[in-house]
Amino acid sequence: MPDRPAALPVVRGGWALAMVLGLALACMPALMSVPLQPSGRFGLAGVLAVLRVDPLSLPFVLVIATVGLAAGGAETPLACAALAVATGNPILFGLGAATVLPMVRAGRGVAFGVVAGATATALLAGGADGGWRLAILPVPVLIFAVVLMGLSPRPLSGARHVRPAWTGDVAGFVLGCCLLLRMLVDGPAGRIGASWGIGIGGVGLLLAMAGGTRALTAGDASRVLAGMLSAWGGVAVLLAGLAVVGRADDLPLLALGAGRTLFLLPAGIGMAALAAILTVSNIAREAGPLVLARTGGLAALMPRAGATLALALAVACALPPLAGFAVLWLLVQSLLALPRADGLTGEIPSLLALCGGGIVSGLLLLAGVRMGATLLLGRPRTPRCAAATDLPPGRLVAALSCLGVAGGVSVLPGPWLWLTRAGGWQIAGLGDAAPQGARPSLLSLAAAGGTGTFHPLGILLLCGLCGGVVLVMSRLGGGPSVRPTVAWTEGAPPSPPWMPFGDPTTQAGPGLFVGRLDAILGLTRLIRGPARGLVRAVRRAARSAAAVNDRTTALTGRHAMALVLAWIVVAALVRLWAR
Amino acid sequence: MMRDVLACVLGLPLLGLHLALTIAMAPVVRGLVDGCVVGLGGRGVPPVLMRWRWILALARRRGVRVAGTAATGLAAGATLAAALAACCLVPSFAFGLPGAGLSDLLLVTGLLGLARLGLVVTALGPGVARAGRAAVSAAMGLAMMQAVMPVVIAVVGLATGVTGIDGLLARMHDADVAGLQTPLVLAAMALLVAGLDEAWGGADAQAADMLANVTGPDRAALELARDLAVLAWMTLAGDMIWPGGLAMATGAMPPAPAALLAGVGAWLLRTAVLCAGLVAARLVILSLDRGLRTRLGLAMLFGVLAVVVLFAGREFG
Numbered sequence: 001m002p003d004r005p006a007a008l009p010v011v012r013g014g015w016a017l018a019m020v021l022g023l024a025l026a027c028m029p030a031l032m033s034v035p036l037q038p039s040g041r042f043g044l045a046g047v048l049a050v051l052r053v054d055p056l057s058l059p060f061v062l063v064i065a066t067v068g069l070a071a072g073g074a075e076t077p078l079a080c081a082a083l084a085v086a087t088g089n090p091i092l093f094g095l096g097a098a099t100v101l102p103m104v105r106a107g108r109g110v111a112f113g114v115v116a117g118a119t120a121t122a123l124l125a126g127g128a129d130g131g132w133r134l135a136i137l138p139v140p141v142l143i144f145a146v147v148l149m150g151l152s153p154r155p156l157s158g159a160r161h162v163r164p165a166w167t168g169d170v171a172g173f174v175l176g177c178c179l180l181l182r183m184l185v186d187g188p189a190g191r192i193g194a195s196w197g198i199g200i201g202g203v204g205l206l207l208a209m210a211g212g213t214r215a216l217t218a219g220d221a222s223r224v225l226a227g228m229l230s231a232w233g234g235v236a237v238l239l240a241g242l243a244v245v246g247r248a249d250d251l252p253l254l255a256l257g258a259g260r261t262l263f264l265l266p267a268g269i270g271m272a273a274l275a276a277i278l279t280v281s282n283i284a285r286e287a288g289p290l291v292l293a294r295t296g297g298l299a300a301l302m303p304r305a306g307a308t309l310a311l312a313l314a315v316a317c318a319l320p321p322l323a324g325f326a327v328l329w330l331l332v333q334s335l336l337a338l339p340r341a342d343g344l345t346g347e348i349p350s351l352l353a354l355c356g357g358g359i360v361s362g363l364l365l366l367a368g369v370r371m372g373a374t375l376l377l378g379r380p381r382t383p384r385c386a387a388a389t390d391l392p393p394g395r396l397v398a399a400l401s402c403l404g405v406a407g408g409v410s411v412l413p414g415p416w417l418w419l420t421r422a423g424g425w426q427i428a429g430l431g432d433a434a435p436q437g438a439r440p441s442l443l444s445l446a447a448a449g450g451t452g453t454f455h456p457l458g459i460l461l462l463c464g465l466c467g468g469v470v471l472v473m474s475r476l477g478g479g480p481s482v483r484p485t486v487a488w489t490e491g492a493p494p495s496p497p498w499m500p501f502g503d504p505t506t507q508a509g510p511g512l513f514v515g516r517l518d519a520i521l522g523l524t525r526l527i528r529g530p531a532r533g534l535v536r537a538v539r540r541a542a543r544s545a546a547a548v549n550d551r552t553t554a555l556t557g558r559h560a561m562a563l564v565l566a567w568i569v570v571a572a573l574v575r576l577w578a579r
Numbered sequence: 580m581m582r583d584v585l586a587c588v589l590g591l592p593l594l595g596l597h598l599a600l601t602i603a604m605a606p607v608v609r610g611l612v613d614g615c616v617v618g619l620g621g622r623g624v625p626p627v628l629m630r631w632r633w634i635l636a637l638a639r640r641r642g643v644r645v646a647g648t649a650a651t652g653l654a655a656g657a658t659l660a661a662a663l664a665a666c667c668l669v670p671s672f673a674f675g676l677p678g679a680g681l682s683d684l685l686l687v688t689g690l691l692g693l694a695r696l697g698l699v700v701t702a703l704g705p706g707v708a709r710a711g712r713a714a715v716s717a718a719m720g721l722a723m724m725q726a727v728m729p730v731v732i733a734v735v736g737l738a739t740g741v742t743g744i745d746g747l748l749a750r751m752h753d754a755d756v757a758g759l760q761t762p763l764v765l766a767a768m769a770l771l772v773a774g775l776d777e778a779w780g781g782a783d784a785q786a787a788d789m790l791a792n793v794t795g796p797d798r799a800a801l802e803l804a805r806d807l808a809v810l811a812w813m814t815l816a817g818d819m820i821w822p823g824g825l826a827m828a829t830g831a832m833p834p835a836p837a838a839l840l841a842g843v844g845a846w847l848l849r850t851a852v853l854c855a856g857l858v859a860a861r862l863v864i865l866s867l868d869r870g871l872r873t874r875l876g877l878a879m880l881f882g883v884l885a886v887v888v889l890f891a892g893r894e895f896g
Contacts, residue, residue, distance in 0.1 A: 296706065297706065319693060319696075320686055320689035321686070321689075325689060329683075329685055329686070332685060332729050332732060332733075332742075333742070335733075336732075336733060336736040336737070336742070344886070344887060344890040347737070347886065347890065350733070351730060351733060351883075351886060354729035354730055354732075354733050355726055355729060355730055355879075357729055358725045358726040358728055358729040358730070359725070361725045362722035362723060362725030363722070365692075365696075365721065365725060369696070369699065369718045372700075373699075373700075373703045373711075373715075377700065377703040377704050378703060378706030379705075379706040451736050451740060451741050451742050452683050452741060452743045452746070453680065454683060454686065455680070455681050458678070458680075459686065459690075462664045462668075462678065462681065463661065463664045463690075466659075466661075466663035466664045467656060467657065469660075470659050470663070470800065471656065474796060474800075506708040507707065507708055508706075508708065508711025508712055512711070512712065512715050513715055513719070516715055516716060516719050517723075520719060520723070520871045520872055521723075521872060522872075
């Protein structure tokens with residue numbers, strides 16, 4: 001239906017209406033807490049009770065409405081995801097998310113996800129006093145969220161196993177974040193212990209590292225973005241684990257900090273990833289498939305689209321002071337605020353998590369530089385790519401609007417946190433009577449443990465001021481202008497812009513990044529050597545075990561009576577010794 | 580409110596002085612280090628101000644920009660702006676200046692990383708093999724060292740309870756820091772090993788490869804940004820090692836002139852000592868590529884050692 005041109009404006013209008021209603025609910029939280037009149041019949045009140053946007057759903061509803069508006073309104077999974085997120089009941093939410101799952105994912109994992117979702121929903125159906133049932137809830141919820149967000153422990157990005165990123169991935173990412181909060185933090189009313197939180201955080205960190213590695217080794221731009229989104233999904237799981245620890249150990253500020261960071265993720269990173277996905281799909285129509293080994297120089301050929309993609313990558317790579325960096329900063333501060341046992345031993349998990357966070361940040365940075373360097377910088381590697389022309393501004397509006405949202409949240413996270421403040425208080429278990437320290441500041445981000453404050457707007461102003469000083473100094477210096485072309489022609493006719501000299505395939509390509517890292521760290525040697533040794537050891541042990549089994553069988557067959565007698569003697573001796 | 584405005588107005592000249600001194604000192608420090616390395620290698624001692632003269636000469640020269648790299652032309656200015664912003668946030672001779680609330684350890688390391696990334700982007704712009712190869716190595720080093728920074732920040736956060744640079748220095752100024760000195764020194768060493776690329780042999784050759792296709796004002800801006808980054812790393816580590824030499828603003832009033840002079844002297848002394856360490860490192864350590872793994876291990880070792888010493892001090896001391 002939405003593919004018909006006449007329906008598109010209607011769908012867009014619907015998304016805009018959903019966004020406006022969400023904003024109204026966020027600005028007037030009293031609307032969310034209006035008690036519904038209990039009535040014996042299933043009427044309007046019953047429908048409203050099912051589809052009731054509570055504070056925890058609100059940030060995700062707003063993000064999905066923005067995604068739907070920017071994506072052109074032709075995405076059925078987005079509509080279903082919005083409907084699922086808008087249900088405040090955890091069981092109905094689980095059913096909705098399980099319905100959306102086959103739309104946003106494909107493959108064998110989906111069946112596991114649906115089964116895990118059904119299991120989690122059944123476990124939650126027992127209510128808050130579910131006893132042992134709620135004690136094992138995190139396992140199916142984690143599997144459900146992992147499948148929904150497309151996370152995988154696979155470190156390499158083979159084309160068979162990793163799908164290119166598309167709009168549905170953002171819907172899955174947002175649904176996954178909401179699922180973790182809705183089922184782990186909000187649903188079981190404090191039944192899930194801190195040890196589960198630490199376990200969930202550890203799994204999230206490993207998944208984030210695997211996602212970063214996939215982004216670094218991916219062969220084309222869409223799969224790099226899929227890997228980056230996976231890495232941020234792992235960070236979301238880690239943050240959910242921290243929120244669980246905060247709830248279980250009665251540390252509301254830790255839970256609040258982790259929850260707020262989880263709200264920042266879809267609005268900052270999700271929107272930037274969506275902008276990158278839309279830009280990459282638009283560029284691919286002009287420049288052909290964006291295989292990293294065959295493209296290049298798009299910053300010169302497509303300056304508008306290239307700048308949009310570069311800015312989206314800068315947010316997703318956690319460059320300061322943008323939203324990705326803010327998320328990592330809040331993550332580090334939340335890890336520093338973790339409750340500690342006495343001594344060094346109690347410190348080791350948080351130190352390992354901090355180190356893992358640094359590795360994820362490094363992998364994301366390197367993946368972003370690799371993609372930007374091979375796609376945007378340098379020279380085109382094929383004539384097909386060299387023939388690309390820039391996109392008209394109209395085709396970049398959707399990507400730019402998403403980037404605007406991500407940029408706004410990056411520079412001024414305060415308004416977004418103010419809109420979603422009630423959800424944060426609900427995660428922290430503070431209710432409506434939140435203390436003064438739990439209220440978000442409009443201009444800064446505060447650390448969970450009170451160890452620091454981050455002012456993105458101030459940093460941006462400082463950088464702008466320094467840039468202005470540099471500009472003024474360069475103008476005052478009055479230096480001669482830059483020659484725009486190289487002086488290497490030596491009388492020859494001017495060469496085309498993609499080949500001023502030499503062969504374009506000699507420039508630094510995508511394989512060099514991975515190869516250098518492998519050469520420096522010796523990862524291949526490290527993985528292949530012990531893995532081969534392990535396989536050989538297992539085979540040798542299996543052969544030895546089979547030989548021992550054969551000999552024992554032969555011995556038993558030949559000397560059965562002697563063995564029975566020997567066993568009786570040994571048993572008698574043991575009994576005597578025991579007396 | 581009025582007190583804050585007064586402190587800001589009175590502190591702005593000091594902030595300007597800090598920035599001017601930092602800009603003036605950065606190429607001198609690099610020149611001093613290069614001169615010592617060359618002199619100890621028995622190849623004659625170049626003048627300390629040679630690097631300043633070179634940067635000024637580059638700024639006056641007409642630039643060359645390879646075709647198709649207009650988009651990366653802005654990278655030079657942005658790199659210099661990021662380095663300048665980082666320098667603004669690292670106190671040199673006084674703390675408590677305007678804008679001090681913005682400074683955070685993770686943020687400053689991020690801005691200095693951004694300055695490094697600007698060099699990488701400029702080198703990758705023309706699509707030349709040699710510069711690209713050097714840029715990939717530099718990006719690799721930058722990404723690998725990201726693993727160390729959170730550990731260093733954890734040491735600082737656990738030791739002092741804050742991660743903001745100004746708050747950290749204030750705590751070390753006020754409180755009894757007998758048990759915190761050693762872990763913070765080790766954390767500063769980890770920071771230097773991980774962040775200061777110029778400490779490692781082959782860094783100059785790598786930078787020359789990266790910037791071979793850039794000249795004129797762009798090259799001058801990038802060279803100045805490199806020098807500023809070196810001085811920022813050294814100043815940050817020096818502040819963590821010996822914060823006692825810094826002058827502190829009292830209330831809305833800036834520090835007394837005598838305290839300011841003492842602060843400048845202490846900054847020069849700290850920087851000179853760290854320069855000597857840098858020269859020793861450049862003369863002794865392996866080449867950059869071979870050393871990346873060693874460097875990561877060494878930085879991590881310093882970080883872990885700082886944590887161990889911190890907890891050992893709490894347990895036994």
